Amino acid sequence: MRVFKKLFYVLLMLPMACIDPYEVEVGEGEQLLTIEGMITTQPGRQVIRLTRSATYGSVFEGLIRPVTGATVIVRDDLGNVVFLAESANDRGAYFTPENFAAQLGRSYTLQIQTPDGTVYTSFPEKVNAVPEINNLSVQTVRIPVEGELNDRSGVQLIAEINDPVDENNFYFWRNGPSVYVLETRPDLFTPRPSDANPSRDPQPKPCCIACFRSEQVSNQSIFIANDDNFNGLTTRIPVAFIEDDGLRFVKTYRVDVRQMSISQEAYRFLRLVKQQTEISGSVFDPPPASIRGNMINLENPEEVVLGYFIVGAETVRRIYIDQNDLTFRQNKAIIPDDCREVPGAQVAPPADWNP
Structure with missing residues (x-):
């Protein structure tokens, strides 16, 4: 009788050992362009950082990638153009000339052309x-x-x-x-x-x-x-x-x-970011969402571009x-x-x- 019971349990476990694991293939998330940086009235080398980050991925590594080889310029409302140079030691970081400073009362626009030819631009930001x-x-x-x-x-x-x-x-x-x-x-x-x-x-x-x-x-x-x-x-x-x-x-x-x-628009953006970062995890928190900045793709305005190009006067x-x-x-x-x-x-x- 004991031998029969042992044989019964062995036969019961055999089908379980033959089950193949189900592999879920998750496609890589959309690569979102992210802008990080600002220019101010304080003279010095000012930096704009460009990265691409995925919303999700099947392998959770390397999701934030620097955007290299882009053309980055800052243009004011008088037509003056400043080219930003990419750092040789800091990939994806683009710097203004050493003594660059925004001018009070001027409006500035950031323009980016990525290596694949896609052009992005910000809305003008005025220096108050x-x-x-x-x-x-x-x-x-x-x-x-x-x-x-x-x-x-x-x-x-x-x-x-x-x-x-x-x-x-x-x-x-x-x-x-x-x-x-x-x-x-x-x-x-x-x-x-x-x-x-x-x-x-x-x-x-x-x-x-x-x-x-x-x-x-x-x-x-x-x-x-x-x-x-x-x-x-x-x-x-x-x-x-x-x-x-x-x-x-x-x-x-x-x-x-x-x-x-x-600007008022930059303040609204930062306020939304602040609200998202201070979510406590309770049921009363607002649902997290992508916060769009002031950058757009000229050929595809519906593309989500993260970050905000901030311009302003600064005192220390x-x-x-x-x-x-x-x-x-x-x-x-x-x-x-x-x-x-x-x-x-x-x-x-x-x-x-x-x-």
């Missing part, structure tokens, strides 16, 4: 004046994290501006380059064990403990505003958030805040943040090595370091 930042102040922010004992924290920067009267203004803030005093622990340096050096004991380095580290920190959110509620008034408004990673605010931190005037305000300006700080992070080994770090301070 931007007020100065009167002052920048610091506010410490703590962010509770569900399931964690320690809060996230960082510095929120508050700008004071005098908004112009009798005109509708739209603002966009972003972080410029930053520098801070980096402290490490070369006395704790322990090399990776190897046949030539099997020891696991610390082997202290004689130098160096303190360096100046340069970095480009993106904002944790998109900071934009219109002056519907403060037209013609002096106002204070959050313009940046810099997270405390246990290294940045140990001593002194310096950052440049860039305030930019943008620098602030030095001392460790004592924070009311809460993260525990100091430990890097057991010479501070010069950290990317972006050097012993000498920048020539314009003046806390």
Whole structure:
């Protein structure tokens, strides 16, 4: 009887072992042209990045591809044309001449011809004046994290501006380059064990403990505003958030805040992007959707082109943040090595370091 039962189970499992897996073939998604970049009134090499990204694919790798070999120009409303040159080291990045700057009151159009001959153009964007930042102040922010004992924290920067009267203004803030005093622990340096050096004991380095580290920190959110509620008034408004990673605010931190005037259409685009990026995952969130920018295919206007060519006047305000300006700080992070080994770090301070 037991032998019969065993034979029955073996026969029952045989058909299951012969089932072939069903292979689903998913076609590659549409390659969408994406524009990333802006030009402002601040002189310097300004960049436009071109990529193509798929909406989906059967193999989830390499979905973002730089667009190389394109012809990229910026044209103003007077007919002046500036050609952007592709970087030899940064594929898909196209740079203006070194001292290029947009002019106040002018309108600019971005035109792109891809290697296959397709021509894209933006709608004109006008450069409107931007007020100065009167002052920048610091506010410490703590962010509770569900399931964690320690809060996230960082510095929120508050700008004071005098908004112009009798005109509708739209603002966009972003972080410029930053520098801070980096402290490490070369006395704790322990090399990776190897046949030539099997020891696991610390082997202290004689130098160096303190360096100046340069970095480009993106904002944790998109900071934009219109002056519907403060037209013609002096106002204070959050313009940046810099997270405390246990290294940045140990001593002194310096950052440049860039305030930019943008068009109403650019503001609407950035507001939609902000809403999409801040979706919380609840049932009350709006459904995600492709947000069209101001670029079109001249031969096929229905083609979806992602991104937005932003143009505007820009002003910059620098602030030095001392460790004592924070009311809460993260525990100091430990890097057991010479501070010069950290990317972006050097012993000498920048020539314009003046806390």
